[in-house]
Amino acid sequence: MGDGGPRSVGWIGEAGSNCGMLISPKLKVFFWQIFNRILPTTEALREKDVQVHPRCPVCWAESETMEHLFLEYPVARALWDFAGLEYLGQGLPRHTFPLFLKRLLLIIHQSPLFMVVAAVLWRIWRSRNWVVFEGKQFGFPALMRQYH
Numbered sequence: 333m334g335d336g337g338p339r340s341v342g343w344i345g346e347a348g349s350n351c352g353m354l355i356s357p358k359l360k361v362f363f364w365q366i367f368n369r370i371l372p373t374t375e376a377l378r379e380k381d382v383q384v385h386p387r388c389p390v391c392w393a394e395s396e397t398m399e400h401l402f403l404e405y406p407v408a409r410a411l412w413d414f415a416g417l418e419y420l421g422q423g424l425p426r427h428t429f430p431l432f433l434k435r436l437l438l439i440i441h442q443s444p445l446f447m448v449v450a451a452v453l454w455r456i457w458r459s460r461n462w463v464v465f466e467g468k469q470f471g472f473p474a475l476m477r478q479y480h
């Protein structure tokens with residue numbers, strides 16, 4: 333899935349329409365960035381020689397990879413759990429988030445769960461960006477407010 337730009341994730345749009353969800357161009361770009369490992373986490377920026385602090389801007393625990401942000405960060409884990417999706421990820425490879433996500437979407441691409449997963453990822457990423465660019469607090473309560 334390395335070329336073709338965001339259009340190469342056209343199957344994401346199909347998966348969305350299978351369960352009645354219109355995937356916005358913004359969300360398609362987001363998925364495309366994930367699958368091509370170019371979502372601008374601090375780790376990805378550093379690989380491109382951008383001068384940013386190596387630690388996760390949210391919890392400062394370790395470097396901010398997609399694996400950390402979407403799978404390991406406690407708030408992300410809580411959100412997966414809250415959405416009732418933790419069980420789905422069991423047995424999937426967690427060391428490479430794009431692979432994890434691809435395998436997860438293959439399982440659920442014709443189910444409404446697809447919408448939930450897309451929403452969870454998007455909320456995490458948007459909330460992370462609020463912290464980075466607007467100094468907002470990232471936490472479970474804030475994520476839940478967005479849910480409603």
Ligand SMILES: [Zn+2]
Nearest residue numbers: 388390391405
């Ligand atoms: Zn973190």
